[in-house]
Amino acid sequence: MGSSLTMYISLVATSGVFSLFLFLYAYTKRAEMPGARTFMLYMIAQSIYIFSVAFQMVSSSLDEIMRWTIIQYIGMAPSPALGLMVVLQYIGKPVTRKMGTALFVIPAVSIIMVATNGYHHLFYKAVTVRHGSSLPYTDIVIGQFYVLSGIFTFGSMLAGVIVLARRWRHTKQNYKRQLATLITGQFLPIVAAFVYLMGLIPNGMDPVPVVICITSSMYIWAIVSTQMLTIVPIAKEMIFESMDEGVVVLDNANRLIDFNGAASRMLPPLGDGMIGLSLDEAWIRMTGSAFPLGGMSGIVQGELRWSNPNGELSYYQVRASVVRGRIGEIVGNLLMLIDVTEARRLRDQLEQLAYHDGLTKLLNRTSFFQRGKRLLNDTRINGAAASVVLFDIDYFKRINDTYGHETGDFAIKHVAAVVSRQLPPEALFARYGGEEFVICLPAGRSEAGRLAEAARAALAAEPLRANGESIVITASFGVSQSAEFDGESLPMLLKNADMALYEAKRGGRNLVRLFEEAVTV
Template structure:
């Protein structure tokens, strides 16, 4: 008698130890994998249930047995729910939030009915000890709610099994072994309860807790040998939602089918309610880009902060190769775009004076001239340099010369419009292109800059450096088709005028017309 009782109790304890071990193993090794959190709760509640049942088997009286039975029912009703949730997460099925709450309604009612059974006898109609057993074993007559709970438990387990088996055909070997072992572990309590409910278990012992030792052997094999939960066959939520890139899924009619959490960084007002609505409704420029399937860098400005995304498109086809939708991916390329802008600035700007380099000045001027040729606009060019700049370097050193160059460039920039272009032409020489500016206006601007430079000083090591500048000005009306040649002519004319200013004693503004007359 004692040997039989020890065997049953020992088997139940082994089941509890196994489930507790797998609970800790999953918690510390696999806690972020899909399906692991419900599995941890399954293992924890199962350990609680089986250890409580071991105490029930060891109890010498009906009162002690009832006490441990009530303890068991604090955990047992939730186990099938967590198994179901585990299987849903494992295959990537997402339940709506309200369904989670509904699933826990019957277990909570079951606990209430069980703990208050003495008031209504809806769970057990009678309770006593089995007279045919060599040791105290509970014998009960089941009430109506017991069968409600049993049907609920059976449905949860069967739906779990079906959910797993539906993925078996498409799964690779490792995943198939995971699924087979998981299903085997879930089937064992169903078989054990069949024997118990039909009076086929020895002495009427509840074989459910005993069967869990076999269940967790299967689960242990799946975890340790086939990496259950490490990689899942269709872990949609884990992969899709954890992607750093925003993903938007549309059907063939441009209707939003799905999106991941990262898309909220791109379109903050995306909510679950947009599912089933067209992308063209309320998304402005982005909708146009998606409609045209234009792969490009998209600039997003939120809270005065710019973010850049590269938009990519890929089609979704069915088995008949028919297009049924498209996937739009938003890859954050902000670092790349900012780096390109920095490199562009380094290539386009003169680092010392912070004006355009000569090459970039020519590029921007060509664009401006082409634009002006469409309207036959007037344009002027000013070239100027710092008088006797070599003397500054010889007297104060090259560092002082650099200070003077930066100071003079800054004074010139202060006088320009946003449409004007300034560049460092070489050494101490600068060039300005002034769109929509006649000769007289360019002359007045040059005079203004000349006076500023003359009246200002450049501080350097407790000294003040005074310099002057000479200016040459040319102007022309841009004719359609000849803008490139006109720019070269204007630069040559401004250069001739500049040398005319130097011949007149420097610190002077010379117009090309005057320089031409003087040289002739």
Template sequence: MPVGHKHEQELTMGTPYSAILSLIVTAGVLNIIMGLYSLSGRSKVSMVKAFFVFSMLAAVYAFASALELASGSLNEARIWIKVEYLGMPFLPPLNLLIIMSYLGMERFLKRGLKICMFVIPAVTLVLVMTNEWHHWYYRDIFARASTVHLKVDMVAGPWYIIQGAYTSACMFGGIVLLLLSWRKMPSYRFQLSTMLLGLILPLAGDFLYLGGVTPDGMDPIPVIMTVTSALYLWALASKGLFHVAPIARDNLFTSMRDGVLVLDRDHRLVDYNPAAAAMMPELGTGSIGQPLYGIWQRHTDEPIRSLMSQEEDGNFQADIQEIEWYVDKRKFHYQIRTSTIRKQGGQEAGRLIVLIDITERTRLQEELRQMAYHDGLTRIYNRMHFMKQSNLLLSEALKHEENMAFLMFDIDHFKRINDIYGHDIGDQALLYIVAICKEVLRPVDLFARYGGEEFVIALPGYSAAMAVHVAERIRSNLAQQPMPVPETDLYITASFGIAATEHLYEFNETIENDAITAGEAAATSDSSDTGERVDLLQRLLKLADRALYDAKGSGRDTLCVSDQKV
């Protein structure tokens, strides 16, 4: 990429410099082709307009340098020097502008800054065009004496020093930015290398020229332009230079809410985005190139290798898995997506791991599940889920000729509690009763809110007599443990009704048919009668409800066992 400034030019006639002239003209042609290619739509160049202007101004500089070199008089050379400055002073800031844009730094490129970047080049152009009046840029331009070929020496003025310093600053700035991005953008090192060469080669040539070590004292910058322009055009057309601008990649990569980890084939970390760093606070620049195992295992018990499923031929396949993740003792749920990164030839280059935070989604799913299966206030099973699960348990009990009991109870005078103490205390009373019951019940028992203040318990493996003991423990615990309310204690009582499989008519003779009936009910969740087959669960619950009614009629705070068979 041609950038630089001129101190001295040699004026030639004849053929000694024909090869050099050809190279310089070639550089101009290459820059025109490069600019037109960027506008053709075949190249997705970042900041197309800036790149096009850069290429055209570079072409102007190249052609003018060639014509100056071929000039036959001092006045002719002076004219072409002015033409050179139509392009040359603007190339360094344009180059820096393109690099900053490519590296995703457009947030810094405000309109005011862009204007300021071209103030010094614009002043330079004006001073060069009017140099004969003030000599601020060149104090003098004269032909060198005692040479075979006409040569021109230039004595620098004060603004020449300013322009030269600004040119060097832009070039060094571009080099520093590219080097700083080298480690952060390993996938774009070809592009970075191309741009670095486009800066380093002209800068090195300029220093050699200033040191007086170039052949015959010639400025090498126009010749170097041939190399850098050819390199850029080759990279632009065949190697995808700028095709996927890192600004887009970097903005996408860094702004993603999902954590992204890039690993090589040995599971060593190649790159990561800020979201991944938040999920794994131990990540840092020192983690690059290191195995990820240690950091990974600090946050989950899921081995990282288990995420890498393989086919028989050894090719990794994409995998999706949900895992629990811990950060500073806080629990998260992540969906882990892994996929293979392959080179253009299909060879495996590494792995891409995306960590998607599904903690909120998991929480909402759990809430929906709770709402579907549990009562909203007491958090025990609701009636629908109780019926479904009880059908399954009853089916298993009948198949294995085991007992199963059902206990229904109702809070005595619950309306009076609401009327006297308010519905808030009424809700607390329901929660208090649930807590008392859970102290008595086994993990296998099903406990549900059947209605407003009515509850039901399924006791697999229990006979009616065993269920009586359970009901009595709950009743006595309620009576002995009043619920504290403001300024007093609230004594809560309940009435209980019990029924068991032994209350089914001709239970022993009809087990097989009844088990089939219960199984069908469980599979379909249908509690209605099916022809002559009456749902066994509904029979038992009806018996328990009748027993509960009898308990209320006998004075409440008591229990009754069904004395009927159905």
């Protein structure tokens, strides 16, 4: 029995030493360890509890045992509350002053009740030394407040286990060893205390200090292998997950190793099944093509366009940064996706207002001149022809006077829509002013004339339906070509097209005239 006691006390003392070591470690790392103060208090409380158990085991009288019991509760009573606070800080949940005060009410009262038990016997109804044993074991009859203190202790430790367990699914694989260590550190003392209270331990030895030796060893192992106390990965993960910006983490081979919730919301197909794929491979799975901002040399910063299944476009500013290791070596890349959709839409709206007609959404007069001059210059450099088509709506004033200006606006939009469908992609189409429109395209006069005729016929064949009425709208067209007047400016071509348009009007409207015909009639 003596050897059993010696072994037990040795294990208990070892537990205390481990707890002191963890306290000293937290103290040295306090500047870089979130929640260091709480963890230090937790380890000191455990040390007081454990060492007082050891001294209690070598006590020679009941009075001495009770004195060590009081000291034991100074450490044991607040330990569950401190452990719960460590867990809460680990997951990034702030512990308010009010919450902290509430957690220590019962521990404080427990210490007072144990210290004054001889006056009221509400904690222990009776404490007696077990006779016939060479070991200083005691038999106790628990009181009402012992039960309350036990409920609080078990509840605090169980709450810590539950809080940590609920984080398991949301914890990255690299950090699950830390989480498992903390869960075990909270759960094993619960089991040991329960077994002790059930009277299942031989000779009534308290197994909790021995179990703390195991959990402290696990903490030390986790410190060495996972830097459990110098970083708080779950708290960092909470920050990582709460960021509005999407974050994608790549290794030095541009393989996907992590991403946050914002990134998965921005890019819905992005999922855990893509972890380990290269960025290009993951992007091909999501879109069918390689990552648009990448290249053989690495990641390029820029703007990324994303289309959801509904066809809605989102725009993300991609910022890339290199992640370096402890000695400066490149270990990966960090991509940050910033949602600039609203800014892009505002920019597009401003651009629309600056370069496009507000009613028809066609190019406005100013924008047409800027782009038209570039088109003419390009065709001259390439030795090709370019043409200008000018047209306006026939009897537009009559439409306004008869049906009102709102219907007149509908007529202008109708003409823009019908003619747009007849034009090739390279054509510039603009509202020139009022009911007048202009087209510039890289084509000869004959081809431009055929296109103008197709637009004229389409307009005549497709009446405007407004206010329950069908309104036939026609237009007159004039066409001029740049190749025959080498070096002429866009204003001159417009003047020539306007002359041809005038001839179409004079000829009865709803006609197409080429500039050559205009000057020979």
